[in-house]
Amino acid sequence: MITTGCLFILVTLALALLRAVRGPSVYDRIVAVNTFGTMIVLLLVLLGFLTDRPEFEDIALLYVLINFASTIAVLKFVKYSSLAGPGADRGASPKGGTAP
Amino acid sequence: MEQIIDIVLLAFMVVTAIAMIRLRNLFAVVMLSGIFSLLSAAMFVVLDAVDVAFTEAAVGAGISTVLMLGTLALTFRDERPATRADWPAMLVVTVTGAALIYGTLDMPRFGDPDAPIHQHVAPRYIVDSPREVGPPNMVTSVLASYRGYDTLGETTVIFTAGIGVMVLLGSVTRRRRRARPTTPATPAAPAPPEGRP
Structure with a gap:
């Protein structure tokens, strides 16, 4: 059963990779990368059980956190061109001449 | 599988x-x-x-x-778009890659117990580190105890680099903030081209 799960996850990884390469819009690629990270995490958990070392689950949990945080960081960059948010750097400059 | x-x-x-x-x-x-x-x-x-x-x-x-x-x-x-292929660079990359692959030919097989890296100090880490240091993870004992001074040096280097980056970036931000109330139209840095995502 674990083997079947691994196979399906590998197929999903291939589809997500295809979407990340082909994806016409920015958001297609972001969702593809996020899905890819989630699938890698699932694959790591299954690998832990496949090799009888389920203590590797902790690493998978930390991967989930990193994946979540980096997706939010990427989305903030796409929207505001900086990590600080909308009003941090350009709210005070009326001409908007500062670097983002 | x-x-x-x-x-x-x-x-x-x-x-x-x-x-x-x-x-x-x-x-x-x-x-x-x-x-x-x-x-x-x-x-x-x-x-x-x-x-x-x-x-x-x-x-x-x-x-x-x-x-x-x-x-x-x-x-x-x-x-x-690339205008033409850069053949000298291709040659250099090919030669370097071939040399690296040639260098791996002498390496011991992956996971070989007789490899030198498994014979020098690794047995002591495996056998003695739970008693000498304590943590069940050998990598932690090596990094924190056996190579403690090395790790301390690395941490110092990274800490210094972080301070340097913060000083550089912080001075730019402070100067920009100080320049803004008097001359708000003058950008402190050259404005980037309008190509942001």
């Missing part, structure tokens, strides 16, 4: 690398580099190098993606 996973992961890495070379949209290239480092982190876990895998996931997929997006916000979104 594990071998199938290895082969498929390595094939994904090849596909990602080729796509990164072929694509001209730099945002897509940054996203693909995130995928590439996720894949290599998974490969490191498969190779039992869990600590390296964790660093790769945090630095490669997390921080460096954000740093490259920050760079992308200051430059153009599309790579300029």
